[in-house]
Amino acid sequence: MADVGKNNMAGHPGIAIVWGAARMVMVYTIGHVSGAHINPAVTIAFASCRRFPWKEVPGYVIAQILASTLANETLRLIFNMTHDQFVGNVPPGSDLQSLVMEIIITFYLMFVITAVITDDRATGQLAGVAIGSTVLLNAIFAGPISGASMNPARSIGPSLVWNEYKGLWVYILGPIVGAIGGAWAYNTIRFKPMSEISKGASRQ
Known part of the structure; x- marks a missing residue:
C-alpha cells in the first residue's frame, strides 16, 4: 500500500476502507460495461x-495502464507532490516476501x-460488496507486508510518473500469477456436484 506521508490522518485501516469502497463503487458503476476489467x-x-478473447487483451491492458498513469499524474499535480512522495509500491522487505x-x-x-x-448461481447484486470487501481485507492484512497492489496497472502508473521502478x-508477476491461479481454482470446482463436495467434506 502506498505510503502517502507520515502525517496521513486516515491511517492504514482508513486507507484500506477507502480502497475497498472505491473498488466496490467501480464495480457497480462500470461493471456492466467492462465487467471487472x-x-x-x-x-x-x-x-x-477462455472467458475473454486473447485478441482484446492488449487493448484492455494498454487502456488500464494509461488510465493509471493519467490518474497518478493528476494526483501529483493536484497535491503538488515532489519526487520523494512516491505513491506506488516498493517491497517493504525482500522482493520474494512481497511476491509471495x-x-x-x-x-x-x-x-x-x-x-x-461469471457464475450465474451467485447473487449478482452483491458482486460489488464481495469484491470491495475482499480488496479491503487484503489491504488490511497485506498492506504492511507487500503494499497490497493486486493490480499491475496500479503499480506501473505511479512508477512511470515518478520514474521509480524498484521492485x-x-x-507485475505476482498479481498475474495469483489471478490466473484464482480463476482456474474456481473453474475447477464450478461444475463439481454438490453431493461430491459434501461427501469430501464429511471425510475430513
Missing part, C-alpha cells in the same frame, strides 16, 4: 480460462471475482 491481471486470468504475498492475495481476489462475476516486477 480494470486490472490487467484479471483480464489476463479471464483470457487464460501478492500471489496469495490476488489469488483470493480473483477467486471471488470469478465466483460473483516493479514483483507487482
